[in-house]
Amino acid sequence: MNSSALALELSLARERPDQPEVLALIHALDTFQSQLYPAASNHLLDIEALLAPEVRFLVVRDAQARVQGCGAIVLREDCAELKRMMVRPEARGQGLGGALIAALEVEAVCAGRPLLRLETGVRQRPAMRLYERMGYRRCGPFGGYRADPFSVYMEKLLGA
Template sequence: MISLKRTTVTDPAFVELVSMLDKDLWARYPDKQGIFAPSNKLDERVQVVVAFSEGQPLACGGFRPTASTTEIEIKRMFVHPAFRGKGISRMILQELERWASEQHYTSAILETGIKQPEAIRLYETSGFTRIPNYGPYQDIEESVCMRKIFAS
């Protein structure tokens, strides 16, 4: 059985998973990952969800407020390779949306990359639509930016 834990960026399970995520991204985007590093820095404003099974961390994701008072940015979504294809990323994403909605946020933005078709598919099937690249991603052709308005 999979359980979800709302936590912070200092949670050891989250730190472990994000380390794996960073290695995965460096492998996919070796020439560009250094550009993304500043955008991936996490601070105490980031709220995190970690999925566990029998005490083992399986997946994570987080969100942080944007300059808008009604919008969040989804960050650091990752599923351990051994547990992919089981719907865990969708569970994480749905929990992040619920948590954000509880705090009166009404929409989310995110950035993913063209070499992550599984992530693009997850976001599209979860109601996200492509938008022009925003902020630090504006001139990065490998970036795919998306937005979702939460259901009322």
């Protein structure tokens, strides 16, 4: 799907994460993550945390206004952290993940956080490939994270 087709068929906007259709997507992400990793290696933000003022939560909807993906950034003191990235399995491969990350990068820059960091799981190779294609490079644990054999830490200096 090219970017003009993407723009015609999808909308990407800030929305609340506590809407029923968005909650269902977040629940699917939680279920997926809990099957891949032990609880101590799941660093999920709950809905209350996603509603905090320092969070920018974006939703991708299709032409019928159905939720196809979501993602968030959390504004930290020295960076923004990418969280809660999810695209429905049936909607993958159409550029939604990349479009969502690009929009979240704009949100980070607009909030004065040109460094975007993330933690993802070692068993999520498609996600890691997407992040690498978008310019993210591996780094060490940051913030409150500790070394974890199930985690991969990445960062990108935006605008570089």
